[in-house]
Amino acid sequence: QSVLTQPPSMSGTPGQWVTISCSGSSSNIGTNTVNWYQQLPGTAPKLLIYGNNQRPSGVPDRFSGSKSGTSASLAISGLQSEDEADYYCAAWDDNLNGLFGGGTKLTVL
Amino acid sequence: QVQLQESGPGLVRPSGTLSLTCTVSGGSINNYYWSWIRQPPGKGLEWIGYIHYSGSTTYKPSLKSRIIISVDTSKNQFSLRLSSVTAADTAVYYCVRQGVQVWMFDYWGQGTLVTVSS
Numbered sequence: 569q570s571v572l573t574q575p576p577s578m579s580g581t582p583g584q585w586v587t588i589s590c591s592g593s594s595s596n597i598g599t600n601t602v603n604w605y606q607q608l609p610g611t612a613p614k615l616l617i618y619g620n621n622q623r624p625s626g627v628p629d630r631f632s633g634s635k636s637g638t639s640a641s642l643a644i645s646g647l648q649s650e651d652e653a654d655y656y657c658a659a660w661d662d663n664l665n666g667l668f669g670g671g672t673k674l675t676v677l
Numbered sequence: 678q679v680q681l682q683e684s685g686p687g688l689v690r691p692s693g694t695l696s697l698t699c700t701v702s703g704g705s706i707n708n709y710y711w712s713w714i715r716q717p718p719g720k721g722l723e724w725i726g727y728i729h730y731s732g733s734t735t736y737k738p739s740l741k742s743r744i745i746i747s748v749d750t751s752k753n754q755f756s757l758r759l760s761s762v763t764a765a766d767t768a769v770y771y772c773v774r775q776g777v778q779v780w781m782f783d784y785w786g787q788g789t790l791v792t793v794s795s
Contacts, residue, residue: 570721600780601779601780601781603779603781603782605722605782612771612785612788613722613771613782614785615781615782615783618776618779618783619779624783656722658722658780658781659780663738664738665737665738666712666724666727666737668721668722668724669721670721671722
């Protein structure tokens with residue numbers, strides 16, 4: 569069981585707005601920044617959001633991140649079929665441990 | 678464009694040592710941190726540890742007794758050694774570049790599957 573808690577699965581229809589939550593504690597999300605990764609089937613993960621809400625070059629602005637207290641969220645607007653993937657949150661923990669959430673499988677119906 | 682490539686045996690015997698090397702191309706290994714991350718089949722991601730190009734390391738506490746990560750700046754490579762492996766260590770192992778000021782991973786290798794089996 570991961571220290572960072574995400575819903576195991578979510579679904580949405582094309583064009584919909586969806587949010588994926590990530591819940592942690594004061595020693596990780598409460599103190600450090602949150603990153604999000606997208607993993608398409610059979611591929612390596614890709615950095616989607618870093619520093620809570622920063623998008624690397626090339627990531628569409630449909631993806632946005634936010635953090636409040638010990639929780640974070642990834643929002644996807646205008647859902648597209650190619651967004652069907654696994655999404656992972658990640659944060660450093662002050663106990664000298666890097667943490668990933670358990671992952672959320674997003675299905676586009 | 679920075680590229681990372683993992684190399685090493687795909688099969689390791691139980692109680693043996695898993696050894697992987699990551700070769701960095703398209704950029705220098707200097708001035709960055711470099712991590713290993715693994716993903717058991719059908720499961721989520723697990724950070725294993727990181728090394729600074731200077732050689733300083735930080736390891737996942739639960740794996741600390743079994744891990745050594747090293748760097749060879751002359752070859753633009755860093756390596757992972759995981760000892761006393763069991764079937765639970767079977768996973769796709771990724772080498773990644775880690776941010777300097779923010780703990781994030783911006784470049785990933787394609788990953789290599791290591792199976793622990795007799």
